[in-house]
Amino acid sequence: MGSNVKEYLLQALRTMLKPLVKLFISQGVTHAEFAEAAKEVYVEIALRDFETDDRLNKSRVAILTGLTRKEVKNVIDRALESGQQEKMYSRPERVLAGWYGDPNYTGPYGIPLELPYEASGKDEPCFVGLVKTYSGDMAPRQMLKELLSSGSVIEIDKRFKAISRTYEPTALSPELIERLGEIGQRFFSTAAMNIEKKGQGSGYFDRLVYANEGCSDNVIELFDEYIKVRGQEFLEELDVWFSTNERSNKPKEFRRGTGLYMVHYVDATEDKVTLRDLLKDRGAMPE
DSSP states (O other), X not given: OOHHHHHHXXXXXXXXXXXXXXXXXXXXXXXXXXXXXXXXXXXXXXXXXXXXXXXXXXXXXHHHHOOOHHHHHHHHHHHHHSOOOOOOTXXXXXXXXXXXXXXXXXXXXXXXXXXXXXXXXXXXXXXXXXXXXXXXXXXXXXXXXXXXXXXXEEEETTEEEEOOSOOOOOTTOHHHHHHHHHHHHHHHHHHHHHHTOSSTTOSOOOOOOOOTTOOOHHHHHHHHHHHHXXXXXXHHHHHHHHHHTGGGSOTTOXXXXXXXXOOOOOOOGGGGSOHHHHHHHTTOSOO
């Protein structure tokens, strides 16, 4: 890797980490804990993408990552001992997608049916059946509680009505924290791939629109209201597109997850300040 590329990547890393480190410190995640998580990712990527030998070669992984062989061993031992945490947050989204898109759970004009918790007849659609279809072994009662608490579903006369196809986990919930990782991974996978794209027109869609001169707080609020409506309309249009093109998938061919994130961002001016600038302002720079 050229020295200039490496320096630019490290500077980009510092920029990306600022909002995350702010969140980490506020929630008590220490540098040591962050460093251990980073070690695990380094070992995983080295093994998956850069080490082609089927045999686990700790020395080779140490060379690729810059970790010591002991650190590599510790990371691998921890990974083998720890259980895989259940991925939960996407399940409510799948249930809502089925409720809005499956003909078995929609009425005229594609409006989601109001469902009883359990079916009273053999073929009656119900919430339990919906969850079994779209969320595997997730407990229906737990799923219902999550959807009710998020405001996506309401109860009317002992039946349940979907009022929003959008699932918003509660603040600092495990689902929302996991979603942070999923969003970041998907965003950076596209951004990183496009850095190495072969030429103009290649790579995945990656565009940005912004106010040239910035906006005052009242206009930011207006834009937030605007994009929540128009952005939701566009995402629902894409949802319909996926449904109508389902049959275009080639039978028995491996499928990969794909989609589009839309994010309203507002720059934090303090994040534009470097550590050097901050130290200079505090009078800590050498003469």
